[in-house]
Amino acid sequence: MHGICVSIVILYTMHLCISQPSTDIAMATIQQSLYGLPSGLAYYIEIFIGNPMFSESAPPSSKNEFNLLVDTGSSNTAAVSSTCCAGLTDITYDCSVSPTCQATSKTLSVSYITGTWSGKVVKDTFSGRGLGRIDNFPFAEILQQSNFVQAGYDGIVGLAYPSIAAPTDDAPEPYFETIKKARNTPNIFSLLMCGALQPLYDSYKRTSINLHAGEVLLGGITSPNGTKYHTGEIMYTPLIQERWYNVIVLDIGVDNTSLGIDCAQINNPRVRCVIPIARKSSHIVKCVVYRRQRFE
Structure with missing residues (x-):
């Protein structure tokens, strides 16, 4: 893939431990393609819910193929209903x-910064491609929503x-937790995000499975076929x-030169650091472009 890509590796524990790689199929990394909304503001994965199920040999069906937003700031999985x-x-x-x-009697509601929804828990x-088939997957069927659903996606996956999953007393198991138990995957996931080309991928992805805006790797940092999406040593915090x-960010720099942004601004929970960082962003972009031109 061309363009600027960002790789993020997230260890799903506070102890920052990586499970040792395994050649056992039961411990294989699950790789799912990320697609981008035309707006360039979010990514989603494609999941078939119910029947017909995903098949590598059968032509895709749009009947029950859902575009689920990938969100690292929430922990509920949900799909919209006709209601x-x-x-x-x-x-x-x-x-x-x-x-x-499998219907349940559980109900729940979830609020985000810019929207809310409520519904019932079902299984x-x-x-999907890379996921295979997992039965009795818990998620929410959205029955009411306000300012949540927009063009391009039909639900959400919280990672x-x-x-922080809702409801606090008896929340349905989150997406990654369910997959870890079903596939015995290590307690780590990573994201490859190539947002600069999201509109292009969104326009042409239906004609080729190789055109997409990134990857979700559940259970590792290397794809099942051995592909690595990073170079150099991974640093942990x-x-x-x-x-x-x-995480606490102490400084932001380019080419080992600090941008001089105060630590308190960078870590301000109200994100006031966006403005001072934006003023220096042209230097960051020029540096990235220069480096790409040197090595391409």
Whole structure:
């Protein structure tokens, strides 16, 4: 892939330990393609819920193929229903018409910075390229929403810690937790994000499975075929708490030169550091472009 890509490796523990690689199929890394919204503001994965299930040999079906946003700031998995969103998206989920769905009496609601939704907890079969098939996958069927659903996606996958999943008393198991148990994957996931070319990938991805905006690697930092998406040594830093993936940033620099941004501004929870960083962003971009031109 061309363009500027960002690789993020997240260890799903506070102890910062990587499980040793294994050649056992049961411990294989699960690789899922990331696709970008035309807006360039978010990524999603493609998941089949219920029947028909994903098949490498069969032509894809749009009947039950959901675009689920990948969110590292929440921990609930959810798909929209016709009850809330028939006029907003072409793909909706209905547990009552899915023969593989298991309904529950649990209800929940989730709030984000720019939207909310509520629904009921159900279980159904999840399948997809790289994921294979996992039965009885817990998630929420969204019945009501406000300012959450927009064009390009039909639900969400939360990859944050289980401690922030809703409801607080008996939350459904998060996406990564379910996959870890079903596939016995190591406690680590990584993201490769190539957002600069999201609109291009979104326009052409239907014609080629090789065109996408990044990767999600569940259980490792190397793809199942051995592909590495990083060079050099990986550096590790502690997470502040087992809720979100917050770290303390001490400095920001380019070519070993500090940009002179105060540490308090960088770590301000109100993100006031966006403005001073933005003023220096042209230097960062020029540096990245220069380095790419040297090595291409």
